[in-house]
Amino acid sequence: MVNESGRVQRQIVLPLSKAMEISFKSLRIRFWRSIITTSGIVLGIAFLMSIFTTNLVNKGLLEKGTLEIKMSLEETEVESAAKQIWLVSLSLLVCVVGITNAMLMSVTERYREIGTMKCLGALDGFIRKLFLLESLLQGLFGSMIGVLIGCGFVIIVNLIKYGGQAVSTFPFFEFLGYMVLVLIIGVVISIMGALFPASQAAKMVPAEAMRSEV
Amino acid sequence: MPGIEQNVVRTRDVKKSFTMGKISLEALKGINLEIKRGEYISIMGPSGSGKSTLFNMIGGLDKPSEGKVYIDEVDVAQLDAYELAWLRCRKIGYIFQTFNLIPVMTALENVTLPMIFAGMSTDDSMNKGMELLNVVGLADRFHHKPLELSGGQQQRVAVARALANDPAIVLADEPTGNLDLKTGKEIIDLLKRLNKEKKVTIISATHDLKMLDVSDRIFWIRDGKVERVEERSEIKLEVGTMEGEF
Numbered sequence: 001m002v003n004e005s006g007r008v009q010r011q012i013v014l015p016l017s018k019a020m021e022i023s024f025k026s027l028r029i030r031f032w033r034s035i036i037t038t039s040g041i042v043l044g045i046a047f048l049m050s051i052f053t054t055n056l057v058n059k060g061l062l063e064k065g066t067l068e069i070k071m072s073l074e075e076t077e078v079e080s081a082a083k084q085i086w087l088v089s090l091s092l093l094v095c096v097v098g099i100t101n102a103m104l105m106s107v108t109e110r111y112r113e114i115g116t117m118k119c120l121g122a123l124d125g126f127i128r129k130l131f132l133l134e135s136l137l138q139g140l141f142g143s144m145i146g147v148l149i150g151c152g153f154v155i156i157v158n159l160i161k162y163g164g165q166a167v168s169t170f171p172f173f174e175f176l177g178y179m180v181l182v183l184i185i186g187v188v189i190s191i192m193g194a195l196f197p198a199s200q201a202a203k204m205v206p207a208e209a210m211r212s213e214v
Numbered sequence: 215m216p217g218i219e220q221n222v223v224r225t226r227d228v229k230k231s232f233t234m235g236k237i238s239l240e241a242l243k244g245i246n247l248e249i250k251r252g253e254y255i256s257i258m259g260p261s262g263s264g265k266s267t268l269f270n271m272i273g274g275l276d277k278p279s280e281g282k283v284y285i286d287e288v289d290v291a292q293l294d295a296y297e298l299a300w301l302r303c304r305k306i307g308y309i310f311q312t313f314n315l316i317p318v319m320t321a322l323e324n325v326t327l328p329m330i331f332a333g334m335s336t337d338d339s340m341n342k343g344m345e346l347l348n349v350v351g352l353a354d355r356f357h358h359k360p361l362e363l364s365g366g367q368q369q370r371v372a373v374a375r376a377l378a379n380d381p382a383i384v385l386a387d388e389p390t391g392n393l394d395l396k397t398g399k400e401i402i403d404l405l406k407r408l409n410k411e412k413k414v415t416i417i418s419a420t421h422d423l424k425m426l427d428v429s430d431r432i433f434w435i436r437d438g439k440v441e442r443v444e445e446r447s448e449i450k451l452e453v454g455t456m457e458g459e460f
Contacts, residue, residue, distance in 0.1 A: 008288050008293060008297045008300060008301055009297070009300050009304075010294075010296035010297050010299075010300050011300065011333060012296065012299045012300055012303055012331050012332070012333075013330075013331065013332075013333045014330065014331060015330070018330055022316075022318065022319070025318040025319070026318050028318075029317065029318045112312065112314055113314075113316055113317070115314075116308075116310070116314040116316065117316070117327075118299075118302070119273075119275070119302055119308045120302065120303060120308070120327055120328045120331060120375070121299050121300065121302045121303020121304070121328060121331040121332070122299065122331060123295065123296065123299050124295070126331075205275070205276075206275045206302065207270050207275045207276060209308070209310060209314055210266065210269075210270070210275075210310060210311075210387050
């Protein structure tokens with residue numbers, strides 16, 4: 001590797017696999033903190049998933065269930081769609097704010113690390129990539145757990161309530177579609193929450209690395 | 215490559231002012247200096263003298279308000295973000311007072327990171343990383359995380375990392391500031407050895423008298439100006455008569 005004297009070039013790279021590795025390690029070294037941030041996503045997503053699953057179970061039962069169950073369902077089926085949407089959006093909004101907060105703290109805490117990376121030649125985009133990847137990993141992991149908890153809980157409750165019918169009438173393929181949709185929502189809100197902190201981190205100047213204790 | 219006497223850093227009438235609210239503060243008031251390839255330079259000065267500002271300027275971390283800074287005969291002010299990143303990655307190695315290793319990476323990964331940025335393949339960078347860790351005497355601890363290493367060892371890893379892309383300049387900001395006397399001496403000896411063997415230019419901002427002892431030249435900064443420049447021969451006597459640090 002030769003340094004041509006006097007000629008400044010511009011090619012600096014950070015392969016995605018390496019970025020992925022760094023992000024993953026950053027999460028692992030702050031394991032409990034990551035778990036707390038992730039649990040926010042888990043709860044929001046579990047709530048969303050439980051509502052979708054409840055709707056699906058009810059739909060199945062209303063279409064194919066016994067008359068007795070249909071009657072009882074029609075009585076309780078008062079919770080309007082508007083109210084559901086309102087609750088779900090609120091919980092997801094809280095989720096985004098929680099992620100933004102946690103990521104902002106992480107950025108302030110890691111000013112020296114970010115400054116050092118920039119001194120070593122990292123571009124703004126590398127830093128942004130690292131933080132977004134971190135959030136994406138958290139979002140993906142949290143959403144998977146959230147989906148499992150959300151639908152698992154609702155299915156168990158309905159099994160107890162209505163027995164085998166809850167499962168035999170369950171629209172399984174539609175359910176799979178919702179699972180994927182919820183996973184995507186989880187990842188998207190995690191990235192949304194990290195956008196601002198990541199751009200703050202990217203804007204930090206390399207001289208931050210020299211800053212002594214605040 | 216032109217002759218060995220080529221200036222690796224040159225500043226011309228460098229001024230830098232900061233605005234703090236309504237007050238404008240002139241941190242540097244016209245600095246002219248030339249640093250030749252292979253020199254070992256110390257920049258001394260009390261806090262608030264503009265030493266750190268000058269240091270950041272030489273390291274391509276900041277641009278002057280007036281005047282020019284040339285690193286390897288390239289005007290830093292003319293470079294865009296990509297070229298500056300390239301310069302920091304390939305031409306300059308940084309050593310910090312607080313070591314600043316990336317905590318999630320092992321010693322070897324820390325050393326190889328600048329090579330990854332420079333586009334070197336994983337295998338090549340691993341080989342070169344081990345070579346450099348060997349030079350600083352830490353090859354057997356390559357898989358340790360920074361927190362599992364002592365301060366002196368962390369700084370050695372940082373020295374290896376600074377050399378990763380064979381830079382023209384190594385900038386050391388108070389490299390012994392967080393180390394005890396003996397470990398500090400070891401780092402200074404290591405830097406001096408690298409300066410001699412690899413002919414790398416070393417520029418350090420320091421308070422440490424042990425550092426002066428090995429320096430070729432010392433720039434004394436006061437009130438945003440170069441107060442005086444001392445050659446190695448002039449300072450030898452002084453150091454013998456003084457104890458400890460400033």
